[in-house]
Amino acid sequence: MPRRKSQKKETCRSVAESFQEYGRGVAGGLMFSLPLLYTMEVWWAGFSAHPWRLAAYVVATFVLLLGYNRFAGLRHDASMTEVAIDSVEELGLGFIIAALALFLLGRITFEMPANEIAGQIVIEAMTVAIGVSVGTAQLGGGKEDEGIEGSGRGAKGQPGIHFGGQMLLAFCGATLFASNVAPTEEIVVIAVESSWLRLVGLAFVSLLLGSLILHYSEFTGARELVSADGLSTVVVGSIITYAVALCAAALILWFFGRFDGVSLYTSLAQVIVLGVAATLGASAGRLLLQ
């Protein structure tokens, strides 16, 4: 193990720096997941969902983290092993933070059966883990990797995050945003009560928001990352982002059991309603989560 002997600054971070980084991760984890830690529907989904569905959720989150850490993490020169190690660390922190938070909020007690405790921790830990990952990468000054990355957000240091990577980031962003509202009853209520005209309106607004964020609003990174030449590029880019957002929305809704026993129309309506949040996340993900 590279302990004392590799204490040289350029190869290994000091213990203090590591703690700083974990501190950022913990703060970020809580910031991004607080809405979900305080949502009843998420607790209920935690103990109502089949254990295998929860296991699938853990695996899916791990894959998302791999993608995020690979394309948006602090260290762009990181090998796949390091990315995997980082992702496992983030999941672990997620579990610990979620367990502590749920305990303090009185959601888990020692009298509960193991499956109820485990279910709630697992479901909350996944969002916390994504938050930890984003927090570690976004909230930091990037001090320890200054030499490699430069001072900025790293947009220059990574001349071409290729298309697949961008879509993965869009998917991460969409998941992060959409999962904040996906488990609530409100999505179902809006979906059931909306006329088809409203739904079309929502879809249109989503597309508009997507192109606005990606192409017109001068968000940080928009220049470097999205080539905005020509109307067709704008349209195609927005549509692809929207498609990714809809996929993410559908996946999350499926996970929370929102498609169980409802008609295809209601399912689709829910996807579109959630798609607004997911599009915001997807567009932001392509730019901000860098």
Place this chain on the structure above:
Amino acid sequence: MSKPEKNWVEWAVFAIGLVLVVSALSYLVYDGATMGSDPPSLEVRLGTPEQRAHNFIVPVTVTNHGDETAEGITIEVSMENTGGGEPARGELTIAFLPRRATREGFVTFQQDPRTAAQLTARVLGYGKP
């Protein structure tokens, strides 16, 4: 890139993370494999009635022995008086009862349940989440 450069704190966090992730996944897989698919099956038990300042309370314990969560459970406790006549009723609603979980509550009565001829509890109904 060969071996990742990490200090002991990072290795420790990684080790803890790995243990947590692996144990959580194995628990979930094991739990999913061993659990059946029985619908909720609820058992209601009544505790010893007690006297309070303004009424009498009867502790109610309900346990879900099934493999699915029950939602919006309504429990009714009825008390038959020794003198006959209309039985007094108490009701209790529990929002969620996960599988294998137990929840506690109370129903209240104006007359003393300790002197009643019979105290019976039953689950009126519940939904699927």
